[in-house]
Amino acid sequence: MEKQYRELFDGVRASQRLRTEVLNMNKLERNEKRRGLGARHVLALAAVIALLSVVTVVAVAQVEADPTLGNFFKGDDEGYGQSSGVVGRQVEHNGWKATVTDCVGDKYRAYIGIEVEAPEGTVLDEGLYAMWVDNDFDTGGREERPYSYGGFAYSFEDDDPTDNKVRLRYDWASSDGGANHVKLRLKLSDFHENHGYLYEERNWDRETLCEGEWDFGWMDIDYTDSTIHLEPNVEIPGGDGLVLTAADVSPLGIRLYYEGHIWYVDWVDNWFVPNVAGTVRVLDVDGNDLLENREIESFAGYYSFTPRYDESREMARLNIVDLDRIGSIVVAGVEIPVQQ
Numbered sequence: 310m311e312k313q314y315r316e317l318f319d320g321v322r323a324s325q326r327l328r329t330e331v332l333n334m335n336k337l338e339r340n341e342k343r344r345g346l347g348a349r350h351v352l353a354l355a356a357v358i359a360l361l362s363v364v365t366v367v368a369v370a371q372v373e374a375d376p377t378l379g380n381f382f383k384g385d386d387e388g389y390g391q392s393s394g395v396v397g398r399q400v401e402h403n404g405w406k407a408t409v410t411d412c413v414g415d416k417y418r419a420y421i422g423i424e425v426e427a428p429e430g431t432v433l434d435e436g437l438y439a440m441w442v443d444n445d446f447d448t449g450g451r452e453e454r455p456y457s458y459g460g461f462a463y464s465f466e467d468d469d470p471t472d473n474k475v476r477l478r479y480d481w482a483s484s485d486g487g488a489n490h491v492k493l494r495l496k497l498s499d500f501h502e503n504h505g506y507l508y509e510e511r512n513w514d515r516e517t518l519c520e521g522e523w524d525f526g527w528m529d530i531d532y533t534d535s536t537i538h539l540e541p542n543v544e545i546p547g548g549d550g551l552v553l554t555a556a557d558v559s560p561l562g563i564r565l566y567y568e569g570h571i572w573y574v575d576w577v578d579n580w581f582v583p584n585v586a587g588t589v590r591v592l593d594v595d596g597n598d599l600l601e602n603r604e605i606e607s608f609a610g611y612y613s614f615t616p617r618y619d620e621s622r623e624m625a626r627l628n629i630v631d632l633d634r635i636g637s638i639v640v641a642g643v644e645i646p647v648q649q
Contacts, residue, residue: 368400368401369398369399369524369525369526370400371397371398371399372397372398372399373397374397374399374408374410374411374424375424376393376395376410376411376422377410377411377422377423377465377476377477377478378393378410378412378421378422378478379393379410379422380468380476381468381626382627382628382629383626383628384560384614384627384628384629384630384631385560385629385631385634387632387633388629388630388632389560390533391533391535391560391631391632392413392414392415392532392533392534392535392559392560392561392629393411393412393413393533394411394412394413394530394531394532394533395410396409396410396411396412396421396528396530397410397411398528400523400524400525402521402523403519404427404428405425405426405427405500405519405521405523406424406425406426407423407424407425407426407440407497407500407523408425408426409421409495409525409528410424412531412532413532413629414488414489414532414561415488415489415534415536415557415559415561416483416486416487416488416489416534416557416559416564417482417483417484417486417488417562417564417611418480418481418482418483418488418562418611418613419455419480419482419483419488419489419530419532420478421478421479421480421493421495421530422476422477423440423462423476423477423478423479424474424475424476424477425440425474425476425477425500426473426474427473427518428473429473430473431518432470432471432472432473433467433470433474433475434467434470434471435466435467435470436464436502436503436504437463437502437503438463438464438475438477438500438501438502438503439461439463439464439477439500439501439503440461440477440497440499440500440501441459441460441461441497441498441499442459442461442462442479442496442497443459443495443496444457444481444493444495445493445494446481446491446492446493446494447494447527448487448491451487452485452487453483453485453487454483454491455481455483455487455488456481456482456483456484457481460479461479462477462478462479462497464476464477464478465477465478465626466626478627482611484610484611486557489530489531490530491530492527492528492529492530493527493528493530494526494527495524495526495528496522496523497523498521498522498523499517499519499520499521500517500518500519501515501516502516502518503515534559535559535560535632537557537558537632538555538556538557539555539556539557539558539645539647540554540555540556541553541554541555541556541643541645543645545567545640545641545643546641546643547641548569548641549569551567551568552568552569553565553566553567553640553643553645554566554567554568556638556645558632558635558638558647560614560629560630560631560632561613561614561615561627561629561630562612562614562615563591563605563611563638564610564611565589565610565611565612565640566610588605589605589612589638589639589640590639591605591614591630591635591638591639592635592636592637592638592639592644593634593635593636594634594635594648595636596637599630599634599635600614600628600630601628614627614628614629614630615627615628616628632647633648635648636648
C-alpha cells in the first residue's frame with residue numbers, strides 16, 4: 310500500500326504535510342486491519358481523498374514538437390543538422406503549455422528552444438515575453454561542465470502575432486568544452502510580458518500573464534557535434550610571443566586557444582587575449598566573407614556567429630553556418646585553412 314501511495318505522488322504536486330498524511334495511511338491500515346476503521350480514521354481518510362481530488366497534477370509529457378530553433382534561425386539547414394538535437398518535453402500549468410522542443414550547440418555554447426502555448430482565445434502579439442529560469446546540470450562526474458546562473462528565457466520575434474503561441478530561447482556556456490551531453494534540470498516560472506524599463510523606479514515594467522511553475526524535471530541534452538579541431542600553432546603578429554595553438558570551429562562559433570600572454574599576470578588567462586588577437590573573420594571556400602557581421606568579437610576566447618540581441622532587443626535568431634562552406638578563418642591577419 311505504501312508503495313502505491315508513493316507512486317501516486319510521483320505525479321502530484323502537494324504539500325509535505327499532505328504527503329505525510331497519505332503515506333501514514335498504510336500504518337493506519339495495519340493497525341486497524343483486525344478491528345476495522347474507527348469513525349475518526351474514516352473521516353481522516355475521506356479528507357485526504359478529497360484533498361487529492363483538488364491538488365494540481367503536474368504531468369511531464371514526451372511529445373513531438375516543431376523545432377523552435379529549427380524554425381527560427383538564419384543560415385544553412387545543413388548547419389542546423391550538424392549541431393542540433395530533439396528534446397520534446399512538455400509541461401502544462403493552468404492551461405498554459407510550455408514545451409522544450411529542440412537544442413542546438415557545440416562544445417562551448419548550448420541553446421534550447423521553448424514554445425509557450427496560451428489557452429485558446431489568448432492572443433500573444435509582438436511583445437517581448439520572458440520566463441524566469443531555474444536550472445541545474447549533471448555531467449555524470451565529468452570535470453567539464455556548463456555554467457549558468459538562471460536568468461530569463463526571452464522571446465524571438467513573433468511569426469504570427471494573432472495566435473496564442475510564442476517561442477523563447479535559453480542558453481548556457483562552458484569555457485572548458487562541457488556544454489553538450491548533460492542532464493539538465495529545468496524549471497520555468499511566471500510567464501510575463503516586458504513593457505520596457507522604468508528609469509525613475511529603476512526596474513522593469515513587467516506584466517505577469519500566468520503565474521506559477523513549469524517543472525520539467527531532469528532531461529537529456531544531446532545534440533550533434535560536428536566541431537572541426539585545428540592546431541595551427543602560429544604566432545600572432547604584435548602579440549609579444551602569443552601563439553595561437555588550437556581552434557575549434559563549429560556551425561555556431563569559434564573557440565581559440567593561446568599560449569603566452571601580452572600581460573604576464575596569471576589571473577588574466579584568456580580574458581584579455583582577444584584584445585591582442587583582434588576580431589575574427591570567417592571566409593567561405595572562395596575567400597569571401599561568410600557572415601553579415603564581417604568581423605566578430607569574442608567573450609573569453611569564444612567567437613559566436615550570433616549577436617546577443619537584435620535591434621528590437623528580442624532574442625536574435627541563431628546564425629548557423631554549414632561547416633562545408635567555411636574555407637578559412639582569419640585571426641589578427643593570419644589566415645588559417647579550415648578544410649584540410
